[in-house]
Amino acid sequence: MSAVLETTATPVAAPQRRTPWAAVIELARFEVRQQLWFLPVFATLLLYVGWTGWRLLFPADGMDAYPALQDVDRATQSGPMLLGIALLVCVNRAALRDRRRGTDRQVDVAPMEPWRRTLAHLLSVVPFGVLTALVVIGEFTWQALRPGAVGHGSPAELAVGPLYVLLCGTLGVLGARLIPSSFAAPLLVVGFFATFLFLSAGTGEAAWSRWLSPVVSENSGDTFPSDLIGRPAAWHALYLTGLVLLVALGAVLAAGGRSRALKAGLAGALALTLAGAVAQSGGVSPQLQAARERASVSPEKEQTCVRHETSTYCAFPEWTPRAASWAKVVHEVQGLAGGTAHTQPLLVRQRIEARYGLDSSSAFEPSGDPHRVTVGVDWGGNRVPEFSAAVASVLVAGNEKTAGKMCDGRLVTVMWLALSWQDDPMQSLRDVRLDDSLSGSAIVLSPTDPLSMTAAQTDVVRELLGKPRGAVEAAVKAHWAQLTAPTVTTADAARLLGAAVPKGGEEKCEN
Numbered sequence: 001m002s003a004v005l006e007t008t009a010t011p012v013a014a015p016q017r018r019t020p021w022a023a024v025i026e027l028a029r030f031e032v033r034q035q036l037w038f039l040p041v042f043a044t045l046l047l048y049v050g051w052t053g054w055r056l057l058f059p060a061d062g063m064d065a066y067p068a069l070q071d072v073d074r075a076t077q078s079g080p081m082l083l084g085i086a087l088l089v090c091v092n093r094a095a096l097r098d099r100r101r102g103t104d105r106q107v108d109v110a111p112m113e114p115w116r117r118t119l120a121h122l123l124s125v126v127p128f129g130v131l132t133a134l135v136v137i138g139e140f141t142w143q144a145l146r147p148g149a150v151g152h153g154s155p156a157e158l159a160v161g162p163l164y165v166l167l168c169g170t171l172g173v174l175g176a177r178l179i180p181s182s183f184a185a186p187l188l189v190v191g192f193f194a195t196f197l198f199l200s201a202g203t204g205e206a207a208w209s210r211w212l213s214p215v216v217s218e219n220s221g222d223t224f225p226s227d228l229i230g231r232p233a234a235w236h237a238l239y240l241t242g243l244v245l246l247v248a249l250g251a252v253l254a255a256g257g258r259s260r261a262l263k264a265g266l267a268g269a270l271a272l273t274l275a276g277a278v279a280q281s282g283g284v285s286p287q288l289q290a291a292r293e294r295a296s297v298s299p300e301k302e303q304t305c306v307r308h309e310t311s312t313y314c315a316f317p318e319w320t321p322r323a324a325s326w327a328k329v330v331h332e333v334q335g336l337a338g339g340t341a342h343t344q345p346l347l348v349r350q351r352i353e354a355r356y357g358l359d360s361s362s363a364f365e366p367s368g369d370p371h372r373v374t375v376g377v378d379w380g381g382n383r384v385p386e387f388s389a390a391v392a393s394v395l396v397a398g399n400e401k402t403a404g405k406m407c408d409g410r411l412v413t414v415m416w417l418a419l420s421w422q423d424d425p426m427q428s429l430r431d432v433r434l435d436d437s438l439s440g441s442a443i444v445l446s447p448t449d450p451l452s453m454t455a456a457q458t459d460v461v462r463e464l465l466g467k468p469r470g471a472v473e474a475a476v477k478a479h480w481a482q483l484t485a486p487t488v489t490t491a492d493a494a495r496l497l498g499a500a501v502p503k504g505g506e507e508k509c510e511n
Contacts, residue, residue, distance in 0.1 A: 024120045031094055031124035038093070040086035045131075048083050052135055056142045062381025066148035066322075068223040069140070073157035076136045077215045080161040084168030085189055087128055091169050092185040095121045095176035115257035118173060122248050125169030133162040148325075148380065151318045152226045156233035163240040164214045168192075170247040177254035208281035211236060214243075218358040223377040225302075225316045228295060228354050230288045232280040239276025245269035284357070292354035299351055310343060315350040319377065323348075326375055329384065332421040333391045336473050338480030341395040347372045348391075351447070366400035366448040374400060374447040385418060385432040386445045392417035393451065396484050404449030409493035411453060413476065413483045415444070415461045416497075420472065425465040438462060456490045456502035463499045472497055 035041050059065065095118070136158050143149060175188045196213050210216055211232065246269040252262060295302050295316070305314040308327035315323055326348055334342055351374050353362040364374055373394050375387055392414045393403035406414070419425045419432070430436045434443040434450070439458060444451035453461070464472050479496040482488060491501045 020116060024116050024123070027117065027120035028123035031121055032127050034094055035087070035090055035124060035128070038086075038090040041083070041090050041128075044083045044086040045128075048079055048132075049135055052079055052139055056139060059146075063378050063383060064380070065146065066150070066378070066380040067143045067146060068318075068377065069144055069149060069151040069153040070226045070229055071151075071223055072140055072143045072149075073153035074218070076139055076158060077160045077164070078217070079135070079139075080132045080165050081215065083128070083132065084165045085192075087125065087165060088168040088172040088175075088188060088192070089185045091121060091125060091172035092176045092188065093182065094124075095173050096180060096182055113256065115252050115255040118177060118252050118255035118257075121173045121176075122170060122251060125166055125173075128169065129162045129166040132165045133159075136161045148322075150322060151223075154226075154231075154233045156237040157231070159237045160215060160233075160240065163237065163244060166244045167214055167240065167247065170244055170251065174247050174251040174254065177251050208283065211239075211280045212277060214240060222352070222358070224352065224354055224358065225295065225318055228288070228292050228352075229358065230284050230292075231358075232282065235276050235280035237276075239273060239280055242269050242272030242274075242276055246273050289355075292357075296351075296353050296355045299349065303350065311346040311348060313348045315375075316352070316377075319350055322379060325379060326387065329388050330373075330391055333388055333395065333417050336417050336421060336476065337392075337395050338477035339484070341480070341484075342477075344371060344395060346391070346394065348375055349373070350375050350377065352377060364448045366404050368399050368401040370399050372399065376447050382431045382445065385422065385428040386447060388422070388428075389414065389418040389432055389444055389451065390446050390448070393446070400448050404446075404451070406451065408486060409457075409488040409490040410484055410486070411451060411457050412460050412464070412490060412493040412497070414451070415453070415457070416464050416472065416476070419461075420465060420469050426462070429461065429465065454490065454504070456504045459502045460490060460494045460497075460499050464497055467498070 036045075140153055140158055144153070171188065171192065172185070175184050179187075196215075216231075216236065246266065249262060249266045249269055253266065299316070300314065302316060303314040304317050304320050305312050306320060306323050307313070308323065309331065311327065311330055313323035313326055330346060330348065334344070347369070349372060351364050353360075353364065356362065364376075367374065371394060373387075373390050375390075376383065390400070390403075393406070394400060395417070396410050396414050397403035397406055403414075415429070419428045422428045426438065430438060432444055433453070434445060439462075440455045442453050442458065444453055475497045476483060482496055483493055490504075493499075494501045
């Protein structure tokens with residue numbers, strides 16, 4: 001017998017060949033890691049995220065505790081600006097790495113075509129845009145959840161920050177393909193900022209040009225109702241989206257891409273950019289201008305009114321929840337007043353000046369209607385003692401127009417009513433005065449015409465604020481008729497309230 005031994009060879013699996021697109025994704029992931037190691041990107045990213053987180057976790061007091069979300073969305077657009085510039089420079093540097101190291105000839109004969117490598121550099125920008133979007137959403141959500149928040153934000157306004165970062169990154173890649181020199185990046189930054197400033201300066205008939213800038217800011221400190229803002233935010237977001245795609249596809253085309261899909265994409269991106277650019281340049285429509293006029297001149301036609309105790313509070317719909325805060329101030333001031341002012345029904349009406357657009361700011365004309373008090377759109381911080389002074393002056397003088405002309409001892413009563421109930425009356429006295437002083441004459445801020453305090457009145461008010469509130473309150477209520485008479489002097493008010501008579505307190509009003 002004979003045995004035949006057969007040996008079967010073990011099959012060896014052939015290595016799987018990666019697809020070109022998998023190689024592009026892998027290169028993009030590598031470039032993302034490389035970007036994070038560049039000091040400008042790392043530092044600006046850390047600064048942006050850290051500063052945003054610090055402001056949210058440790059918010060400032062005052063008006064920042066009462067955000068209007070139609071302002072918050074625009075405020076998210078300035079934070080990513082440094083990150084975008086850093087990304088432009090560093091992505092440009094990364095895209096020129098082979099040329100800078102002298103290995104571009106070897107890379108040109110590699111299996112991955114130049115346009116695919118360019119696409120990988122473009123994809124490496126996307127995570128930074130996504131991260132910016134997450135920070136923007138987190139910042140807006142945090143503000144929206146604050147108890148004092150009012151209004152409505154715009155998703156299109158929130159999209160500007162991430163789109164700006166993507167635009168800067170893609171410009172860096174396009175610059176590397178059009179000008180393959182490491183010296184081009186600084187020139188790109190300078191040219192980018194010069195164009196930015198030139199477009200932002202558009203005024204008059206050329207005001208439309210400022211919307212060609214990636215970020216369009218407003219100089220006004222006033223807040224408008226959401227439906228009166230009139231910014232073409234959606235069209236601007238479309239314009240930026242088209243611009244990002246146009247620059248990105250242009251970089252691929254410059255790197256040798258010639259497919260029909262690429263050319264069709266370029267045509268589509270150009271159409272998006274032009275559509276957004278044209279649509280956002282329309283300016284303020286006649287309908288919006290009429291709505292702004294109506295809200296400024298006849299706010300009662302647009303407002304919702306609610307009652308708290310004996311007074312009525314009328315506000316634009318987005319601000320109706322804030323009526324409770326206004327009512328608390330009125331309750332505190334009236335609780336200290338005497339005579340019929342103690343229970344006098346007031347009409348508190350919110351007012352805005354929207355006729356001149358977001359870039360303007362105007363004072364309100366005082367109303368001659370009896371027992372009517374004006375309140376603005378901002379709240380918290382200095383706005384609380386300012387509104388308190390407005391309430392007290394109307395209770396003492398009868399209306400805002402008369403209150404604005406007070407120059408006698410009634411101002412002592414007004415200021416004590418406005419400030420004595422607050423947690424820190426002396427600090428509130430500083431806050432409500434234009435020069436933040438506690439001595440001498442000063443202008444007292446108010447939603448309408450300001451009041452004017454003499455040095456003698458300041459001395460008396462400061463002394464009264466240092467006394468026990470109950471004792472002064474009893475004197476105010478006991479002598480209310482004398483303290484609110486137009487003929488009362490500062491010296492008279494001091495005597496009636498138990499304060500030292502100041503020098504120069506016997507003033508007489510010229511009017």
